[in-house]
Amino acid sequence: MSLLDAARQVRENAYAPYSKFKVGAAVRGASGTIYRGVNVENVAYPEGTCAEAGAIAAMIAAGETEITEVAVIADCPSPVPPCGGCRQKLAEFARHDAPVTLATTDGERLDTSVGALLPGRFDISHMDNV
Known part of the structure; x- marks a missing residue:
């Protein structure tokens, strides 16, 4: 199964009763394992989580x-x-050249990278005193 197929499949499990905007995400770990996530809304906006x-x-x-x-x-x-918050989260765990595929359910896609999504990212090098 491709990473995009995994994201497409898990998207159906999103909990989006308020916005009706279901998002599916999948990341591949260094081991090759695919991990999936969906957006989970909460009536107490903005207490939900992103895919x-x-x-x-x-x-x-x-x-x-x-x-x-x-x-x-x-x-x-x-x-x-x-x-923006998820861009920083992705940057925490991925190299700047890690490929990112953004897609619609109709088949349109944009291939980019973590670094292109978050140029000038904040990282450990900024914490010189640590």
């Missing part, structure tokens, strides 16, 4: 800490990018 954060949490829970590839899919007119 990318869910996939990252699943990867960390499984004991991995490196993302080698990302896929995100939603039913929208153009490929949906991760929010």
Whole structure:
């Protein structure tokens, strides 16, 4: 199964009763294992979670800490990018050149990278005193 297929499949499990905007995400760990996540809304906005954060949490829970590839899919007119917070979360665990596929359920896709999504990212080098 491709990473995008994994994201497409898990998207159906998203909990989005308020916005009706279901998002599926999948990340591949360094081991090759695919971890999936969906957006989970909450009536107390903005207490929900993003699909990318869910996939990252699943990867960390499984004991991995490196993302080698990302896929995100939603039913929208153009490929949906991760929010700013998720861009930083992806950058925490992926190299700047890690491939990212953003897609729509109609088949449109945009291939990019973690570094292109978050140029000038904040990282450990900024914490010189640590």
